[in-house]
Amino acid sequence: MLRSLILKEWLTSMMELRFLVCSALCVFLGIISVFVLHADLATKRDDFARDQVLYRNQVEEYGNYRDLQNQGIRVDRPPQSFQVLFYGVEKTLDRTAQVSGDFNSGFEADLNTNPSVLLFPVADMLFVVAVVLSLLAFFISYDAVAGERETGTLKLVLSYALPRDQLILAKWIGGYLSLAVPFVVSLLIGALLISTSADIPFMTDDWQAFFIAGAISLLLLAVMFSIGLLVSVRASNSTTAILSLLAIWVLIALIIPNQGPYLAELIAPVPGVSEVERSIALTTKTLSDQYFVEFRNNRRNFRNMSGAERREMRRKFMEARDQLQVEVNTATEKIVRNFESRLTHQIEVSRLLTRISPVASYVYANTDIGETGVRHEERLVAALRTYQREFDTYVEKQLELSGGGGFGHWGGGDDEDYNVDGMPVFEYRKELLGGRVTARSTDVLLMSLFAVLFFMAAFVSFLRSDVT
Amino acid sequence: MLFLLIGRELRSHVLTYRFFLGFVLLFVLIVSSAVVLGLNYDSRLDAYFESQIARGEQLKEATDFRRFQWRGAQHEKPPNALSVFTVGFERELSRTVTISQWSEPTFGRSKYANPLYTLFPAPDLLYIVNIVGSLLAVLFAFNTVSGEQEDGTLRLVMANSVPRHLVLLAKWAGGYIALIVPFLVSVLVGLALASVFTSFRLSGAEWTAFLAILGVSALYLSCFYTLALAISVATHRSATSLVLSFLAWVVLVLAIPNIAPIVARSLVPVPSPGAIAGQQEALVRGIWAEIRPKMRQAERSQRGTLRDEARHRIADETKRLMKNYLQKVDSQIDAGVALARLSPSASYVYATASLAGSGLEDFAGLRTYIDRYRVDYMQALRDIGEERNRQLEGVSDSDERDEIRNAPIDPDDLPVFVPDRRPMTEILVSADMDLLLLTVLNAVFFLASYVGFLRYDLMR
Numbered sequence: 001m002l003r004s005l006i007l008k009e010w011l012t013s014m015m016e017l018r019f020l021v022c023s024a025l026c027v028f029l030g031i032i033s034v035f036v037l038h039a040d041l042a043t044k045r046d047d048f049a050r051d052q053v054l055y056r057n058q059v060e061e062y063g064n065y066r067d068l069q070n071q072g073i074r075v076d077r078p079p080q081s082f083q084v085l086f087y088g089v090e091k092t093l094d095r096t097a098q099v100s101g102d103f104n105s106g107f108e109a110d111l112n113t114n115p116s117v118l119l120f121p122v123a124d125m126l127f128v129v130a131v132v133l134s135l136l137a138f139f140i141s142y143d144a145v146a147g148e149r150e151t152g153t154l155k156l157v158l159s160y161a162l163p164r165d166q167l168i169l170a171k172w173i174g175g176y177l178s179l180a181v182p183f184v185v186s187l188l189i190g191a192l193l194i195s196t197s198a199d200i201p202f203m204t205d206d207w208q209a210f211f212i213a214g215a216i217s218l219l220l221l222a223v224m225f226s227i228g229l230l231v232s233v234r235a236s237n238s239t240t241a242i243l244s245l246l247a248i249w250v251l252i253a254l255i256i257p258n259q260g261p262y263l264a265e266l267i268a269p270v271p272g273v274s275e276v277e278r279s280i281a282l283t284t285k286t287l288s289d290q291y292f293v294e295f296r297n298n299r300r301n302f303r304n305m306s307g308a309e310r311r312e313m314r315r316k317f318m319e320a321r322d323q324l325q326v327e328v329n330t331a332t333e334k335i336v337r338n339f340e341s342r343l344t345h346q347i348e349v350s351r352l353l354t355r356i357s358p359v360a361s362y363v364y365a366n367t368d369i370g371e372t373g374v375r376h377e378e379r380l381v382a383a384l385r386t387y388q389r390e391f392d393t394y395v396e397k398q399l400e401l402s403g404g405g406g407f408g409h410w411g412g413g414d415d416e417d418y419n420v421d422g423m424p425v426f427e428y429r430k431e432l433l434g435g436r437v438t439a440r441s442t443d444v445l446l447m448s449l450f451a452v453l454f455f456m457a458a459f460v461s462f463l464r465s466d467v468t
Numbered sequence: 469m470l471f472l473l474i475g476r477e478l479r480s481h482v483l484t485y486r487f488f489l490g491f492v493l494l495f496v497l498i499v500s501s502a503v504v505l506g507l508n509y510d511s512r513l514d515a516y517f518e519s520q521i522a523r524g525e526q527l528k529e530a531t532d533f534r535r536f537q538w539r540g541a542q543h544e545k546p547p548n549a550l551s552v553f554t555v556g557f558e559r560e561l562s563r564t565v566t567i568s569q570w571s572e573p574t575f576g577r578s579k580y581a582n583p584l585y586t587l588f589p590a591p592d593l594l595y596i597v598n599i600v601g602s603l604l605a606v607l608f609a610f611n612t613v614s615g616e617q618e619d620g621t622l623r624l625v626m627a628n629s630v631p632r633h634l635v636l637l638a639k640w641a642g643g644y645i646a647l648i649v650p651f652l653v654s655v656l657v658g659l660a661l662a663s664v665f666t667s668f669r670l671s672g673a674e675w676t677a678f679l680a681i682l683g684v685s686a687l688y689l690s691c692f693y694t695l696a697l698a699i700s701v702a703t704h705r706s707a708t709s710l711v712l713s714f715l716a717w718v719v720l721v722l723a724i725p726n727i728a729p730i731v732a733r734s735l736v737p738v739p740s741p742g743a744i745a746g747q748q749e750a751l752v753r754g755i756w757a758e759i760r761p762k763m764r765q766a767e768r769s770q771r772g773t774l775r776d777e778a779r780h781r782i783a784d785e786t787k788r789l790m791k792n793y794l795q796k797v798d799s800q801i802d803a804g805v806a807l808a809r810l811s812p813s814a815s816y817v818y819a820t821a822s823l824a825g826s827g828l829e830d831f832a833g834l835r836t837y838i839d840r841y842r843v844d845y846m847q848a849l850r851d852i853g854e855e856r857n858r859q860l861e862g863v864s865d866s867d868e869r870d871e872i873r874n875a876p877i878d879p880d881d882l883p884v885f886v887p888d889r890r891p892m893t894e895i896l897v898s899a900d901m902d903l904l905l906l907t908v909l910n911a912v913f914f915l916a917s918y919v920g921f922l923r924y925d926l927m928r
Contacts, residue, residue: 018711025718036727039734047740054746061753076742089586093560096742109575110741114797115560115831116729116804119817121589123726132722243489250493250600258591261584262504272515273577277542277564278522343581350584363587374583
């Protein structure tokens with residue numbers, strides 16, 4: 001019986017224009033987004049590979065370790081394969097970091113860039129599911145009960161010996177399938193595009209993440225469909241149902257997630273970025289003032305010194321400068337870490353506030369599973385800092401081996417044995433899939449809870465509803 | 469007759485659940501957005517004033533003039549009051565810029581430090597009108613003709629001696645008034661609350677820009693209202709017109725503008741900014757590597773000339789490199805804009821962001837302003853340096869010389885970093901294509917509905 005009812009619902013949906021439109025939109029947008037973002041990823045990967053060689057060549061041109069320490073090496077944000085599906089924080093303009101002897105606070109933006117992408121949300125799979133398909137879920141479910149009540153077919157159907165629980169279950173499954181099947185088709189075409197493209201290096205764990213993300217997308221559609229069904233059961237007619245659902249959609253897909261960071265800033269404020277930059281500048285100035293006062297005082301006696309005394313004085317200054325660098329780095333790190341710990345708290349508040357919307361949970365879950373979310377951003381900056389320490393250790397060691405180095409070009413000229421073959425290379429290691437999924441388990445659980453709750457509410461409402 | 473018909477249409481809209489819901493939705497969204505973004509503006513304004521005070525103190529405490537020239541100073545523009553309603557590129561434009569004598573200006577960290585700001589778009593008036601407003605416009609118009617045809621009331625109306633064009637015009641005007649009035653009321657309440665509870669204030673030019681933003685929003689909403697009306701005229705069932713209007717809305721609002729900038733990046737590739745910055749550094753290094761041996765061999769008196777020569781060459785070649793690169797960036801931006809303009813939504817976003825002073829032209833304008841400011845800033849520092857050198861003449865005591873050379877800097881001696889707001893005429897010229905497109909689309913959609921309605925078969 002249940003199977004016949006599901007089949008009837010499924011066939012009814014398929015015969016409608018909206019099914020055709022929804023399916024076409026789903027498949028078209030899914031394919032277009034993967035196709036376009038794949039081209040974008042290919043460009044980014046080419047740029048990344050070319051820049052790596054360029055930066056390395058530049059480092060080789062320095063000719064001495066002191067310049068290497070001062071000017072450092074550029075590091076680009078490594079392109080993430082999952083951006084073809086979930087663009088996430090890859091949208092940022094902060095793409096390059098200068099790794100030198102200074103403490104590194106993260107990637108920096110460039111003035112000379114194309115900012116257009118920031119003006120619009122990127123039409124990736126995340127957007128297609130969170131915004132377009134969640135709305136389509138409402139479009140398919142709004143008249144599932146209200147429409148039949150209006151046309152009188154509900155009364156007719158219930159006049160047979162049909163249990164209401166089976167009918168509502170069939171409506172849910174039949175309607176949900178008419179949304180899920182086109183989505184799965186577009187997902188499979190996306191998978192095909194990814195697997196046949198040499199520009200998207202998907203490994204085994206990426207494929208696992210892909211299918212988990214696909215399952216989470218289906219879970220979001222289930223939540224949205226359940227909400228749609230609940231409203232359809234409760235509404236007096238289908239016009240009221242669709243209008244109420246549109247209002248709900250605007251709130252949970254567009255407003256709550258987007259207002260979250262602003263509200264979190266009011267509830268859990270962090271020091272302004274200018275304030276942090278000022279503190280760093282002030283601390284650096286205070287520390288370096290001490291060094292420069294001593295330098296200036298001793299410089300006056302420089303002319304009266306013998307060669308040996310001059311060398312000794314230069315050695316002392318180099319030592320003092322290295323010590324200053326360490327002190328400045330320690331102080332900067334303290335300020336930045338303090339700021340970042342408060343920022344992490346603000347992000348948590350923001351997540352907490354927005355999780356009343358399943359769309360927000362969906363975005364957090366899938367961007368983190370695809371390594372294009374906030375978690376990835378934090379890990380990337382941590383990896384950059386680890387690299388900065390490795391780089392610094394390497395340069396210090398080379399400076400020691402080459403006799404302490406000079407003042408760079410202005411002092412001692414090139415180091416004869418300057419060779420950067422052994423210089424560490426920045427490598428970002430992906431987090432294991434298990435860790436990513438565990439980190440976002442709260443969001444997945446919340447979505448599951450929402451799906452069950454809304455379905456139960458629709459179920460109970462339908463059992464108690466008055467069809468006459 | 470026309471007013472009678474408009475009144476009838478208006479009443480039929482106002483009495484519906486759709487009108488109530490649309491009003492409540494617009495009111496809640498616009499008012500809450502104005503208040504939340506107003507409070508955000510408040511905190512940015514406080515931070516800006518604090519940083520200005522701190523900058524003044526920093527200058528007064530500067531104890532090493534040369535190091536100050538070398539290290540540079542941080543500058544930031546005052547927050548844009550109109551960002552309460554249109555954020556646009558404000559997040560990028562409000563970054564700190566470090567300007568120093570010997571290195572290129574650099575962008576600081578974004579003031580919007582929370583990475584969730586990157587993940588979700590700002591819920592400003594621009595976003596609400598662009599997505600929610602256009603969707604409501606579609607909902608208000610999708611069954612204007614097809615719904616009445618289904619109910620049979622259209623045939624009844626047309627049985628009277630009413631010209632079809634008047635009926636259509638009344639339908640358009642009645643529905644549009646029912647849409648635009650709640651919008652304007654919500655904006656006015658949002659504006660009032662933001663003014664009362666936050667530091668949000670508009671100056672004369674900003675008022676003009678704000679009113680122009682409202683005008684463009686009205687034009688944009690009319691565009692989608694007229695499009696849905698045309699679809700309603702082209703169909704005989706409201707369910708069909710709803711589905712088709714929705715399809716058009718998804719493609720025009722959610723698909724085209726969001727895909728276009730990414731497509732343009734692939735169609736018109738440009739080198740990464742990191743690669744260009746690297747080339748710039750290599751260029752500087754190369755020139756110094758060439759000049760440095762000459763300086764070592766030259767007489768002491770000629771070294772200054774060689775140094776100046778190197779600096780001029782660096783400036784010229786950097787300028788050439790950046791000019792070529794920025795031309796490519798501009799071509800990429802233009803390609804993205806041209807593609808996105810297939811949708812009225814993109815035209816609306818470009819025009820509104822420009823009017824608010826946070827559009828694409830303002831981003832490019834900030835670059836130009838920074839270059840100009842840097843020249844003035846360096847000149848001011850050179851003037852201070854020369855003045856101090858004059859004071860040093862005849863002073864032999866080294867402590868006294870140090871005191872003069874490294875005396876605190878009077879903030880008033882340095883130019884103020886306030887990127888100018890573009891004049892309204894210039895903004896309108898840069899946004900003319902978008903305004904024209906919106907107007908033309910309105911006219912085309914209305915004409916399509918007009919012709920369609922004149923030929924509408926009432927007997928089907």
